[in-house]
Amino acid sequence: MVGVLAPNSRSGGTVDGVGVIDAFRMPVVSELHAFRSFRLVLGRHGAGADCRGSCLHAAPGLIVCWWAGTVMVGGGFYWIIELLRRFANLSLPVAVLLYVLFCAYQGSVFLLFGWLVRTIRRRTSYSMTLLAPVTMVTSELLVPLLFPSHLAIMQAWHPLVIQIADLTGPMGVTALLLMVNGAVYDLLTNDLLTNDLLTRRRKGLALAIAAAVILLAALLYGKFRMQHFDSLSAGAPKLKIGLVQPNVAYNEKGLEHPEQAGSQLTAIQEQSRELEQGGAQLIVWSETSYPYPLPRDFQEDFPESSNQRIRRGFTTPTVVGALTFSPAESTFYNSALLIDREGRATGRYDKMLLLAFGERVPGEKYFPWLRRYIPQGFGSFTPGKEVSALSLRTADGSAWRLGTMICYEDILPGLLRRVGALHPHLLVNLTNDTWFGARAEPLQHLALAVFGSVEQRTSMVRAVNSGVSAFVDANGRVTQKTYAVDPYFHPRPAESSLSTLPLLEGGHTIFAKVGDLFAYLCALATAFLLVRTEQVSAKTRLKKGPQKKLRIVPRGK
Secondary structure (H helix, E strand, O other): OOOOOOEOOOOOOOEOOOOOOOEOOEOOOOOHHHHHHHHHHHOOOOOOOOHHHHHHHHHHHHHHHHHHHHHHHHHHOOOHHHHHHHHOOOOHHHHHHHHHHHHHHHOHHHHHHHHHHHHHHOOOOOOHHHHHHHHHHHHHHHOOOOOOOOHHHHHOOOHHHHOOHHHHOHHHHHHHHHHHHHHHHHHHHOOOOOOOHHHHHHHHHHHHHHHHHHHHHHHHHHHHHHHHHHHHHHHOOEEEEEEEEOOOOOOOOOOOOHHHHHHHHHHHHHHHHHHHHOOOOEEEOOOOOOOOOEEOOOOEOOOOOOOOOOOOOOOOOEEEEEEEEEOOOOEEEEEEEEEOOOOEEEEEEEOOOOOEOOOEOOOOOOOHHHHHHOOOOOOEEOOOOOOOEEEEEOOOOOEEEEEEEEHHHHHOHHHHHHHHOOOOOEEEEEEOOHHHOOOOHHHHHHHHHHHHHHHHOOOEEEEEOOOOOEEEOOOOOEEEEOOOOOOOOOOOOOEEEEEEEEOOOOOOOHHHHHOOHHHHHHHHHHHHHHHHHHHHHHHHHHHHOOOOOOOOOOOOO
């Protein structure tokens, strides 16, 4: 649902954050915090220096590195203050305090990164060209984040760069960024373990050339893959898809305000009828946009006489976001249902990974008092048990698999891999980002989501309650999108968008099969470097031998 930083959609080149340059606008030095932190963490001693006499210098460097990460996160997650005030009705000072604590925690990725770099470079001469990408990927892998994010988000709008995600996932893009930063650092500082200036310069240049070759190879790979899937898409079957964006304020949902449910459903139905008239073969409603709860055994649309009828005046197959419940078990689910042309519910997916505090209360079993801080109706959902592909049958009799995800599930590579294993022809995401306003979060969510299309190599559609709804192709390019609106401050009527996407069977990529293998290899390499550092340190102590102790003889003896 979120990301560390998000490119500004109007300029296409800046980033909502502090001290960050958009890569490839300035030769891939996309993370000034990382570059500056290298020097701060390593201090003036550089690689291979004996830091036993300078340990006091390490702590300030690590603190600055942590501070760099905290500030960077703060620049991307400033919307959390408004979220806390809306969701938990917290006062501004308390919301700001929690925001600062959150940023400090998420920024600990940089703290771990700084510690790993400092520890390994203390006794060895490994270049930052190698060390920076390996340790940053390890840090992103090991630190559990409250909101999933990664540095790769900064390249979301640069399709050539992110194509390697079908091999490595987003962390491969993170590694590419840090590799280039490390090479620039090595080139500009000549901070290598040798006293010969000419040798240092040659090594720095050699590392820069090696990084440039790898970068060029990644870009050429991206160009080849994009051409390949553009060719496949041109000859693939097409599906005309309509997305409905209800633009309902977070505090006016029909599920909590029954008196508004009828008008909200009517607005969605009107947009759906227009989409059908425009030739839509599939219509997608956003997360829980159907304003009435549905029983778990729901099998067929309500009769025309019912005010709860889902489709009125149109028959196009529709993916409906709804709250489903089981009276017998007193359980609620965040669900997506596919209603076919005859009005039958032919498939259902229940959200598996529930949002903390919004749909579940972490630790409620052990700390029941947490429930007091959660608004009524929230934090009481039951997770789904398995991924599923909704089966869509079009008018010509063709059957297509829709890999369905709800909310922030479209930015979780692990769950996307499970969906990809079903080989969907289209990824469908139903989302409600209204709680986060219309500033950075909706674009951040979209920026993180585009990686899923590349990882699984199939198109994605995103129906979002208040934007950004979007169509994404198999190369991660956003072919069409709406705006983000905050209907709480700026009410707007429901709207829709219509576009045609190719249907490619996804889930056949290397990443879909091996997952985060690249990231685990980086973690293994980091562990090896740590062991190697300790071995070098032990040999150094052995060569110096035990230190002789001075014997103090009292006077008169």
